[in-house]
Amino acid sequence: MDALDPLILARIQFAANISFHILFPTITIALGWALLGFKLAYNRAKDGAWMDAYRLWVKVFALSFAMGVVSGITMSFQFGTNWPGYMEKVGNIAGPLLAYEVLTAFFLEAVFLGIMLFGFSRVPNWVHTMATLLVAGGTTLSAFWIIVLNSWMQTPVGYEIRDGVVHATDWWAIIFNPSMPYRLIHMLIASALTVAFLIAGMSAWRWLKDGGGEGVRRTLKAAVYAAALLIPVQIFIGDLHGLNTLEHQPQKVAAMEANWETRSHVPLVLFAIPDEKARTNHLEVAIPSGASLILKHEAAGVVPGLDDYQGNHPPVAPLFWGFRIMVGIGMAMLALSWFAAWTIRRRGVDAMPRWLAHGLVTMTFSGWVATLAGWYVTEIGRQPWLVTGVLKTADAVGPVGSAMVASSLTLYLVVYAVLLTAYIAVLYRLARLGKAAPNDKPMFPVPTIAPGPAAAQEELA
Amino acid sequence: MTPFIDPWWLPVIFAGLMGLSILLYVILDGYDLGVGMLTRLEKDENRDLMVASIGPFWDANETWLVLGIGLLLVAFPLAHGLILTQLYLPVVLMLVALILRGVSFEFRAKAPPEHKQRWDHAFFAGSLLTALCQGYMLGAYVLGFDQSFTAVLFCLLAALGLVAGYVFVGACWLIYKVEGELQERAVRWAEISLWATALAMAIISIATPLLSERIFDRWFRLPEIIALLPIPIAAATLFIGLAIFLRRPLRTKDELSWVPLAVAGILFALGFVGIAYSFYPYLIADRLDIWQAAASPEALSIILIGALFVLPVILGYSILSHWIFRGKATHLSYE
Numbered sequence: 039m040d041a042l043d044p045l046i047l048a049r050i051q052f053a054a055n056i057s058f059h060i061l062f063p064t065i066t067i068a069l070g071w072a073l074l075g076f077k078l079a080y081n082r083a084k085d086g087a088w089m090d091a092y093r094l095w096v097k098v099f100a101l102s103f104a105m106g107v108v109s110g111i112t113m114s115f116q117f118g119t120n121w122p123g124y125m126e127k128v129g130n131i132a133g134p135l136l137a138y139e140v141l142t143a144f145f146l147e148a149v150f151l152g153i154m155l156f157g158f159s160r161v162p163n164w165v166h167t168m169a170t171l172l173v174a175g176g177t178t179l180s181a182f183w184i185i186v187l188n189s190w191m192q193t194p195v196g197y198e199i200r201d202g203v204v205h206a207t208d209w210w211a212i213i214f215n216p217s218m219p220y221r222l223i224h225m226l227i228a229s230a231l232t233v234a235f236l237i238a239g240m241s242a243w244r245w246l247k248d249g250g251g252e253g254v255r256r257t258l259k260a261a262v263y264a265a266a267l268l269i270p271v272q273i274f275i276g277d278l279h280g281l282n283t284l285e286h287q288p289q290k291v292a293a294m295e296a297n298w299e300t301r302s303h304v305p306l307v308l309f310a311i312p313d314e315k316a317r318t319n320h321l322e323v324a325i326p327s328g329a330s331l332i333l334k335h336e337a338a339g340v341v342p343g344l345d346d347y348q349g350n351h352p353p354v355a356p357l358f359w360g361f362r363i364m365v366g367i368g369m370a371m372l373a374l375s376w377f378a379a380w381t382i383r384r385r386g387v388d389a390m391p392r393w394l395a396h397g398l399v400t401m402t403f404s405g406w407v408a409t410l411a412g413w414y415v416t417e418i419g420r421q422p423w424l425v426t427g428v429l430k431t432a433d434a435v436g437p438v439g440s441a442m443v444a445s446s447l448t449l450y451l452v453v454y455a456v457l458l459t460a461y462i463a464v465l466y467r468l469a470r471l472g473k474a475a476p477n478d479k480p481m482f483p484v485p486t487i488a489p490g491p492a493a494a495q496e497e498l499a
Numbered sequence: 500m501t502p503f504i505d506p507w508w509l510p511v512i513f514a515g516l517m518g519l520s521i522l523l524y525v526i527l528d529g530y531d532l533g534v535g536m537l538t539r540l541e542k543d544e545n546r547d548l549m550v551a552s553i554g555p556f557w558d559a560n561e562t563w564l565v566l567g568i569g570l571l572l573v574a575f576p577l578a579h580g581l582i583l584t585q586l587y588l589p590v591v592l593m594l595v596a597l598i599l600r601g602v603s604f605e606f607r608a609k610a611p612p613e614h615k616q617r618w619d620h621a622f623f624a625g626s627l628l629t630a631l632c633q634g635y636m637l638g639a640y641v642l643g644f645d646q647s648f649t650a651v652l653f654c655l656l657a658a659l660g661l662v663a664g665y666v667f668v669g670a671c672w673l674i675y676k677v678e679g680e681l682q683e684r685a686v687r688w689a690e691i692s693l694w695a696t697a698l699a700m701a702i703i704s705i706a707t708p709l710l711s712e713r714i715f716d717r718w719f720r721l722p723e724i725i726a727l728l729p730i731p732i733a734a735a736t737l738f739i740g741l742a743i744f745l746r747r748p749l750r751t752k753d754e755l756s757w758v759p760l761a762v763a764g765i766l767f768a769l770g771f772v773g774i775a776y777s778f779y780p781y782l783i784a785d786r787l788d789i790w791q792a793a794a795s796p797e798a799l800s801i802i803l804i805g806a807l808f809v810l811p812v813i814l815g816y817s818i819l820s821h822w823i824f825r826g827k828a829t830h831l832s833y834e
Contacts, residue, residue: 101605107558108601112594114568119587122580125572130798133573137802140562140569141809149816152555153823160823205795436584446591453595457602464609 045435047443048120053417054447055112057410058454062106064409067181067226068233069099070174073154075260077170081163090253094472095237098465100155103147105461112450120443121424123434128204128425131197131212135187143180147173178226185225189218191425192416193286204428216286220279221416227272228412231371232405234268237261238378239402240469242395245387247470254472255387262398266379269372276368277332283419284333287426288342289351290419294361295329296354299343304329312354317345352421360415367408374401403462506796510789513574513799514779516806517567522771524563526668526764531557533669535600535626536662537688538619545681546619550604552676552828557604559817561597574799578782578792585644586636593632600625627662634661641707641774643784653706660699667692668767671759676828678753689759690745697738700770704731707777713785714777727776734769737762 073096080088114136117125125132153161153169161169196211197204206212241258244250284291296312296319297304306328310319327337334341344351374397381390424431531553538546572579583590599621607618638657642650670689674682708715718727741762780788793799 097609101602101609104558104601104605107561108598111561111565111597114565114572115583115590115594117572118568118579118583119590122584125576125579129573129576130795133576133794133798134802134805137569137573138805140566141805141813146816147558149559149813149820151558152820156555157823203795206797206801209801436580438584438587442587446587449591449595453598457598460602460606460610464606467611468609 044438044440044443045432047440047447048435048438049431051443051447051450052116052120054450054454055109055116057413058450058458059106059109059113060409060413061406061458062102062109063177063181064229064232064406065102065236066099066106067177067229069095069102070170070177071230072233072237073099074167074170074174076257077167081167087252087256090251090472091257094253094468095257096155097468100151101461101464103151105457120436120438121434122436124424124429126203127429127434128191130204131190131206132187134206134209135183135190135212139180139183139187143176143183146176147180150176181225181229182222185222186213186215186218189221190215192221192420193217194425194428197428199428204425217279217282220275220282223275224272224279224412225409227268227275228405228409230268231265231272232409234261234265234375235371235398235401235405236403238265238375238398239400240465242398243402243466244469244472245390246392246395246399249388250472258398259382259387262375262378262382265371265375269368269375273368273372276365281333283416284341287419289344289347290357290416291333292342292344292347293352293354293357293419294415295333295341296358297329297341297343299345300340301343302330302338302340303327304333304339304341304343306332307358310358312358314354350422352419356418357415360411360418363411364408364415367404367411370401371404371408374398504800506799507790509796509799509803510574510793511780512803513570513793514782514789516810517570517574518771518775520563520567520570522768524560524567525771526767527560527563528557529665529668529767530672530760531560531669532600532626532630533665533667534672535622535669536630536666537669537673537685538626539623540684540688541681548677548681548828549673550607550622552673554604555820555824557601559820561601573802574794575782575789575792576794578787581783581787582640586639589632589635589639593629593636596625596628596632598625600629630662630665631658634658637661638703641703641784642710643786657699657703660696660703663692663695663699664767667696668760668763671763675756675760678827682756686745690742693738693742693745696766700734700766703770704773707774711777711784717777730769730773734766737766737769 073092076088076092076095079085080092150169150172153166154173157169158166190212193216195215196206196208198207199205237257238261241250241254241261244254245258280291280294292298295304296307296310298317298319303326305322305324305326307319307322307324310322310324312319330337330339330341333339344354374394378390378394378398381394420426422430422432424434534549534553538549541549568579571582603618603622603625607615607622610618635654635658638654639645639650641657642653667689670685670692673685674689677685708718718724741759744758744762778784780790782789782792
């Protein structure tokens with residue numbers, strides 16, 4: 039395919055926009071609940087260390103939320119500017135789902151965010167806690183509707199086609215389509231793990247610098263425990279999600295495993311260079327019967343291969359590698375979080391070996407990488423379809439020319455690179471500015487209902 | 500599911516809801532963007548205060564754009580594709596500008612002090628470019644996406660017109676939200692931008708009927724013209740009345756500082772009603788009407804059920820938020 043093919047350019051542009059966008063909801067979905075947790079912990083004991091943690095991470099939340107809002111607006115225009123065929127064909131289903139997302143979730147977050155961020159001294163404490171709850175609920179509800187639509191595009195049900203246009207016949211079936219529950223839970227836990235490693239990594243970084251305050255130790259411990267508890271759940275859910283995909287989109291799983299022919303005793307390929315022209319793998323390293331065991335739970339299990347779907351399956355290499363990157367990071371998360379949790383439980387945060395803290399710092403943004411890799415697998419894995427069996431990606435693209443798309447794509451990429459650099463730099467700056475305190479002495483005199491001491495006020499524009 | 504009301508009405512209702520969202524967006528994000536452009540005229544403390552005056556609101560205000568465009572997308576999928584592919588370049592520029600505006604809001608307060616100025620520049624540039632692009636799109640939309648040289652000139656004029664309009668409503672917002680010397684300067688900004696806004700509205704009002712015979716007939720035909728005359732008359736009266744109001748010292752009667760903002764809102768609404776009346780029932784002038792562009796009645800009714808429950812709630816908590824942060828702006832903090 040020509041590199042300047044408008045279809046490829048439009049796809050790269052959509053991928054760039056949605057990849058940039060998903061980074062921030064991945065953080066805000068779970069960080070909203072983490073903040074609610076910090077707030078409730080503070081409410082229970084009026085313990086200032088938890089409020090320190092809240093004040094630091096609410097800033098990260100505000101920044102991430104703003105990045106998510108502005109990049110999300112880009113998404114809602116993208117359908118019209120580059121993919122008009124999508125709404126023309128499936129608008130009757132995608133429309134209501136997107137409308138419900140905006141109506142129920144987006145506004146809820148945007149309005150109560152103001153109270154959550156700036157309202158602590160203006161409203162009673164319980165209203166502030168409630169605003170935090172509504173914002174966290176809003177982000178999760180938003181994720182729900184978007185995942186419903188995405189899953190319906192993967193495994194469409196509950197519709198009929200009249201005059202070439204898709205019409206809904208059963209909304210219950212559309213919302214609870216076969217892959218939705220697995221994808222939703224997998225994504226929510228992915229968000230929780232991303233935030234857990236973000237908090238653990240930033241806290242460990244601060245701890246390595248100067249020990250940080252009581253708030254830093256609290257959040258480090260909470261984040262490591264949360265990660266250690268959630269990662270096995272995530273691996274289990276991921277496995278169920280994979281089995282569900284095998285049932286509904288077998289060609290996707292075949293590409294993930296680089297399995298070319300339908301057979302029994304399919305090996306689990308650990309390393310290979312898939313060759314789509316020769317339809318085989320080079321330099322393959324594999325565990326005999328491994329894939330059959332995982333996917334069919336018996337060594338003789340027959341697993342569908344790519345040759346059954348010639349000309350109608352996704353590209354193999356990105357799926358194969360994307361899947362391995364995601365699983366590899368998952369395994370690293372498992373090892374690191376369990377070892378860290380075990381060390382902290384036995385000896386406390388301050389006795390943690392420095393190399394372990396460095397390990398947590400290295401893994402700060404690992405959740406992002408794993409989440410993106412996972413989404414690439416599931417989205418590229420849907421190709422050549424935009425809506426499986428209903429609409430091909432190539433049939434939805436708009437009439438905008440290559441040069442125009444290339445310029446807008448370049449513009450987006452430059453802006454995104456600058457913003458991502460600034461975002462990460464500011465995160466470290468916020469972590470550095472957080473308070474340091476001698477052991478076991480919270481920096482904050484316990485505030486009563488309303489404002490904290492003036493000295494602690496950091497001005498926000 | 501079967502539609503619960505006459506399917507003929509569904510596109511009409513959605514056109515109304517979409518219009519309402521876009522009008523609310525233009526007024527609400529209009530004051531944000533106007534304040535953003537005006538920050539250029541102040542420094543340090545005052546600039547921070549101006550930014551603080553819109554801090555708790557901009558997120559929610561911008562969401563009306565998502566709702567307006569979202570309704571176009573979901574209720575009129577055909578028009579959404581046609582309009583946005585025609586406006587590709589200004590849309591992309593506007594999105595980049597909105598991104599810059601939104602994030603520099605956060606970054607200017609959280610980045611190291613030596614970078615603050617850079618984010619202030621981005622905040623100003625983002626606000627200005629957003630207004631220019633939206634004005635250009637308004638012009639292009641009114642002209643039915645004509646690409647001729649005169650058409651482009653008209654669009655550029657409309658771009659400047661909307662900048663003036665947003666600066667006007669932004670200055671009125673500041674009159675309401677700040678006090679003292681800064682408020683006096685805001686009065687002056689409002690006085691100047693008021694006339695620019697009036698001029699822009701007059702030009703667009705005159706140009707639109709001249710461009711289309713159908714629109715000309717809708718306005719200048721008996722008995723309609725008698726029923727319609729109150730719109731331009733009311734607009735002119737409000738412009739002149741506000742100009743007189745702004746000339747008188749405000750400090751002694753600060754309880755009336757909300758008046759300019761309310762008048763600006765009504766003026767925007769009048770302009771909007773004028774454009775809406777000219778176009779109805781077309782979404783794209785003389786080419787595509789709301790029934791041709793609409794999604795299926797089943798899809799529309801399922802969205803409508805949600806919208807009827809949720810829109811009053813959204814309005815309710817937008818008002819709640821404005822009430823909690825009522826009164827004069829203070830420096831914001833996370834306390």
